[in-house]
Amino acid sequence: MLPVRVQLLLTAVAVAVTAADLSWLDANLVPNPGFESLAADTGLPEGWTVQASAGGGTAAASDGQVPLEGARAFRLEVTAAGAWIRASSARITVEGGAVYLFSVAFRQEGFNPTGGADTYAGVSSHPAVHWFDAAGQQVGGSTVVSRFPYGPCAWDLRDALERAPAQARSARILVTLSLDAKAQSGQAIASKLWLDAAQLRHYRPPPTPDWARGETARNVDGGIAENRLLSFFVGSDEQFHSRNGKWSRTTSDSAAERGVCLLAPAAVGQGMMAHSPYFPALPPGLYRLRVRARCGGQRLRRPDHGVGRAAAVPAHARAPGRGRGNLSRHRVGLHPP
Numbered sequence: 459m460l461p462v463r464v465q466l467l468l469t470a471v472a473v474a475v476t477a478a479d480l481s482w483l484d485a486n487l488v489p490n491p492g493f494e495s496l497a498a499d500t501g502l503p504e505g506w507t508v509q510a511s512a513g514g515g516t517a518a519a520s521d522g523q524v525p526l527e528g529a530r531a532f533r534l535e536v537t538a539a540g541a542w543i544r545a546s547s548a549r550i551t552v553e554g555g556a557v558y559l560f561s562v563a564f565r566q567e568g569f570n571p572t573g574g575a576d577t578y579a580g581v582s583s584h585p586a587v588h589w590f591d592a593a594g595q596q597v598g599g600s601t602v603v604s605r606f607p608y609g610p611c612a613w614d615l616r617d618a619l620e621r622a623p624a625q626a627r628s629a630r631i632l633v634t635l636s637l638d639a640k641a642q643s644g645q646a647i648a649s650k651l652w653l654d655a656a657q658l659r660h661y662r663p664p665p666t667p668d669w670a671r672g673e674t675a676r677n678v679d680g681g682i683a684e685n686r687l688l689s690f691f692v693g694s695d696e697q698f699h700s701r702n703g704k705w706s707r708t709t710s711d712s713a714a715e716r717g718v719c720l721l722a723p724a725a726v727g728q729g730m731m732a733h734s735p736y737f738p739a740l741p742p743g744l745y746r747l748r749v750r751a752r753c754g755g756q757r758l759r760r761p762d763h764g765v766g767r768a769a770a771v772p773a774h775a776r777a778p779g780r781g782r783g784n785l786s787r788h789r790v791g792l793h794p795p
């Protein structure tokens with residue numbers, strides 16, 4: 459059997475959305491999302507519980523020194539090898555099969571001996587959503603949101619659109635900090651993690667505007683005009699090739715809107731090792747990415763790594779949805795409101 463390759467016939471269409479336009483997001487479901495209210499008995503944020511490894515070397519506290527929003531953040535600490543600590547939200551009622559925006563802001567200290575931004579030295583931290591059925595049994599967890607970096611950082615944000623399993627009726631948000639062992643760095647690195655501005659909101663995708671349905675309007679490659687970005691894959695630019703790795707490469711394809719596409723390599727395992735142009739100046743907001751993908755075993759007529767080799771696309775090849783298998787993706791990036 460020929461190896462399966464995946465081609466992305468990709469057109470990037472994006473529009474930034476301001477906070478006033480968030481009709482596609484329902485109210486925040488997270489109780490005490492900014493960690494502002496404290497329980498009288500523990501002094502810790504109301505609606506949140508803490509689990510930790512036995513044997514000490516962990517701490518949790520409400521912190522009024524460095525909040526991102528309001529007056530307080532939630533701080534977790536680990537100081538001993540093998541220690542871990544986890545903050546869990548109260549149970550949140552959700553709708554099975556629905557899509558939720560999950561986000562949480564974080565700040566970190568410690569993590570590695572050099573201050574590297576993402577240098578693993580045995581300390582790790584990650585957010586998650588756990589889904590539960592009507593009987594309270596866990597039926598799944600988040601699959602999209604990524605870990606926090608293995609390094610100290612100022613306030614940053616992780617977010618993702620997560621789909622609840624069909625049988626899900628409730629959810630919890632969990633954030634874990636762990637100091638796995640001394641093996642990586644030879645020392646137990648005391649580390650702190652602050653949390654603020656958690657969100658879990660029912661996401662109702664806005665309708666696709668007419669301007670995004672047809673061929674993408676030509677703009678300067680990678681250019682940004684005010685809040686609205688109309689662009690397309692700049693596959694002919696060699697800076698977007700990732701060399702010497704299991705990453706996609708650009709290639710010519712007459713079915714692509716602009717005559718070039720990404721070709722994911724065969725047999726890379728789970729996931730699609732594709733990449734896209736970077737737009738580092740994009741403001742936070744909602745971006746809609748239109749993607750056409752084709753899976754198949756046929757070899758391409760001429761893989762192309764060159765610069766400026768994108769061919770003109772015949773008019774008949776420009777019809778949306780052309781090619782076997784099409785899919786679309788919605789991606790969202792938000793700052794806390």
Ligand SMILES: [Ca+2]
Nearest residue numbers: 492527528530
């Ligand atoms: Ca806060």
